[in-house]
Amino acid sequence: MVEYNDKYEYIRIEQTEEFKELKRKKYRFIFPVPLVFIAYYLFFIVMSAYAQDFMAQPLLGNLTTGYLFGVSYYLVIWGLAFVYVIKARQYDKLVDEIIEKYTDGEGTV
Amino acid sequence: MDIAKIFGLLLFGAIIVLTMYVTYLASKKTSGTGDFYAAGRSLTGFQNGLAIAGDYLSAASFLGIAGLVALYGYDGFMYSIGWLMGYVIVLYIIAEPFRNSGNFTVADVISYRLNQRPVRTAAAVVTMAITMFYMISQLVGAGAIINLLIGIPYELSLIIVGVLMMIYVSLGGMLATSWVQIIKAVLLMGAMAVMLIFIAVIFNFNLSTLFGDLSEITVDGNQFLHPGNLYTDPIDLLSLGLTLILGTAGLSHLLVRFFTVPTAQAARSSVVWGMIIIGTFYFVIAVIGFASAALVGEEAINAAGGGGNMAAPLLAQVLGGGAGTIGGEIFMAGISAVAFATIVAVVAGLVITGAGVFAHDIYTNVIMRGKVDSKKQFRVARITSIVIGVSSIILGILAKDFNVAQLVTYAFAVGASANLPVIIFSIYWKRFNTPGAVGAMLSGTAITVLLILIGPEIMGDAAIFPLTNPGIVSIPAGFAIAVIVSLLTKPDNKDDMFAEMSVRSHTGIGAE
Numbered sequence: 157m158v159e160y161n162d163k164y165e166y167i168r169i170e171q172t173e174e175f176k177e178l179k180r181k182k183y184r185f186i187f188p189v190p191l192v193f194i195a196y197y198l199f200f201i202v203m204s205a206y207a208q209d210f211m212a213q214p215l216l217g218n219l220t221t222g223y224l225f226g227v228s229y230y231l232v233i234w235g236l237a238f239v240y241v242i243k244a245r246q247y248d249k250l251v252d253e254i255i256e257k258y259t260d261g262e263g264t265v
Numbered sequence: 266m267d268i269a270k271i272f273g274l275l276l277f278g279a280i281i282v283l284t285m286y287v288t289y290l291a292s293k294k295t296s297g298t299g300d301f302y303a304a305g306r307s308l309t310g311f312q313n314g315l316a317i318a319g320d321y322l323s324a325a326s327f328l329g330i331a332g333l334v335a336l337y338g339y340d341g342f343m344y345s346i347g348w349l350m351g352y353v354i355v356l357y358i359i360a361e362p363f364r365n366s367g368n369f370t371v372a373d374v375i376s377y378r379l380n381q382r383p384v385r386t387a388a389a390v391v392t393m394a395i396t397m398f399y400m401i402s403q404l405v406g407a408g409a410i411i412n413l414l415i416g417i418p419y420e421l422s423l424i425i426v427g428v429l430m431m432i433y434v435s436l437g438g439m440l441a442t443s444w445v446q447i448i449k450a451v452l453l454m455g456a457m458a459v460m461l462i463f464i465a466v467i468f469n470f471n472l473s474t475l476f477g478d479l480s481e482i483t484v485d486g487n488q489f490l491h492p493g494n495l496y497t498d499p500i501d502l503l504s505l506g507l508t509l510i511l512g513t514a515g516l517s518h519l520l521v522r523f524f525t526v527p528t529a530q531a532a533r534s535s536v537v538w539g540m541i542i543i544g545t546f547y548f549v550i551a552v553i554g555f556a557s558a559a560l561v562g563e564e565a566i567n568a569a570g571g572g573g574n575m576a577a578p579l580l581a582q583v584l585g586g587g588a589g590t591i592g593g594e595i596f597m598a599g600i601s602a603v604a605f606a607t608i609v610a611v612v613a614g615l616v617i618t619g620a621g622v623f624a625h626d627i628y629t630n631v632i633m634r635g636k637v638d639s640k641k642q643f644r645v646a647r648i649t650s651i652v653i654g655v656s657s658i659i660l661g662i663l664a665k666d667f668n669v670a671q672l673v674t675y676a677f678a679v680g681a682s683a684n685l686p687v688i689i690f691s692i693y694w695k696r697f698n699t700p701g702a703v704g705a706m707l708s709g710t711a712i713t714v715l716l717i718l719i720g721p722e723i724m725g726d727a728a729i730f731p732l733t734n735p736g737i738v739s740i741p742a743g744f745a746i747a748v749i750v751s752l753l754t755k756p757d758n759k760d761d762m763f764a765e766m767s768v769r770s771h772t773g774i775g776a777e
Binding site for chain 2: 166167169170171175178179182183185186187189190193194197198200201202204205206208211212216217218219220222223226227229230233234236237240241244248251254255259
């Protein structure tokens with residue numbers, strides 16, 4: 157855990173290129189992915205309501221399109237969790253560099 | 266008394282003894298506010314992941330969704346999927362910055378760079394609204410289910426659940442609450458694994474075989490395995506979907522779980538573990554529901570009462586050898602005991618969240634303006650948890666005839682409309698200000714509650730608002746009010762505080 161209390165150091169770090177770069181990289185990833193995912197999930201509901209014949213097509217034995225589509229959400233969401241963990245490790249590295257460079261390594265000035 | 270009844274009571278007793286022992290151990294470690302609200306930040310990512318699952322998987326999920334799937338087939342399955350989907354937002358946008366910028370409550374994060382007293386007060390209103398909807402749904406469900414399972418009267422079962430959770434929370438604080446949730450998650454997943462093995466053996470490890478048996482069933486003239494048996498209004502269903510996916514990240518009692526781990530990395534891994542456990546749960550509960558439809562049958566499930574709630578326990582009875590056999594009765598008693606542990610754990614999480622709001626936000630920061638020592642606040646928090654416990658038992662008894670399944674989605678609706686916009690903007694949007702936050706929280710809650718009151722659930726056929734789920738209107742309204750009010754009013758002039766919060770939330774520098 158990092159102890160850090162000097163207000164002015166926060167402002168200084170906020171204005172560094174490294175911190176701005178961290179935010180840019182992060183935002184480009186953490187906002188679009190959930191938005192696309194929400195649309196993908198609502199698509200399932202729309203399909204179940206308006207394309208019932210399509211969702212009732214048997215696809216794998218007695219399993220219909222609707223069920224396989226539904227199960228795909230579990231696989232996709234777990235996949236997204238995995239991708240996030242990989243990405244977040246990259247952000248962790250950038251954070252470590254910021255702490256290393258702009259604090260005394262312990263986090264204090 | 267027959268063997269199965271004795272076995273059932275022994276199991277109930279064992280769960281109570283185990284959780285009491287955990288509470289006793291936790292009480293020795295709980296000596297201040299940091300311990301009481303946040304378990305001394307001592308949980309690992311995996312432990313907190315289990316506790317998140319224990320907090321989230323309610324009896325409504327275990328018994329209610331199994332019942333919906335067993336009675337309505339495809340539509341029940343579609344409903345079961347929505348509950349995991351919100352965790353993408355929790356993981357990607359909320360968990361880590363939330364962990365880094367707060368201490369004990371949601372209001373700590375929201376009020377970080379805004380004006381403390383108005384924002385904390387409004388945040389307290391939102392959290393109490395969410396917690397109340399959630400609490401009543403749990404308690405009413407608990408009373409009905411315990412009554413159905415072991416025949417104790419409704420009021421008495423509420424008092425038993427209420428007293429247990431008051432002991433857990435007031436003596437053992439967040440540490441005991443977390444461990445009760447962990448124990449519950451392990452018991453629940455274990456019970457489901459056993460059921461799944463039985464089901465798999467019966468159907469030759471092949472879902473298609475199970476579905477083949479089900480393909481002949483029809484509900485109201487429609488095939489059981491196809492869409493359209495339960496939900497007829499697509500707009501209402503979209504509204505429900507939106508509410509579930511956006512509401513999860515706004516549930517106060519879930520968010521405070523991130524304060525029990527030491528770092529943002531641990532918060533991250535706890536969400537991932539939570540997603541693995543919760544996803545597995547909802548997938549398996551759907552299989553259990555389908556198996557119950559095939560093996561128990563609609564008639565027997567309906568005959569047992571509770572709107573399908575008995576689908577899973579009755580399936581356990583069949584899997585164990587059928588009604589009247591020792592195996593069947595013992596298996597059913599085991600599942601009933603697990604359902605009981607499930608209820609107690611969720612309710613304990615709600616009580617401690619409510620206690621945090623009153624003792625930390627309202628008493629310490631709004632009324633006493635932060636001038637309270639930790640010892641005094643700790644005492645107030647313990648007393649508050651008992652007060653909340655007693656008042657929820659009374660509320661639960663009064664609300665006996667409410668439709669529980671719908672109540673819990675109202676908690677999600679308030680979370681998505683009043684909590685989520687404010688949490689996101691306070692972390693990520695510099696121009697966001699105090700009027701925007703207070704306006705969005707109060708009007709988001711008010712709009713949601715109003716639409717519920719004039720909707721079909723309360724007013725029946727005379728409803729002014731046509732949808733059961735207000736989310737599709739109230740969620741955009743909450744976000745819009747937050748943005749418009751912020752832009753129309755003066756900035757807070759706290760740019761230095763935003764810089765501090767921004768650096769702290771993204772890097773963890775200075776996080777407590």
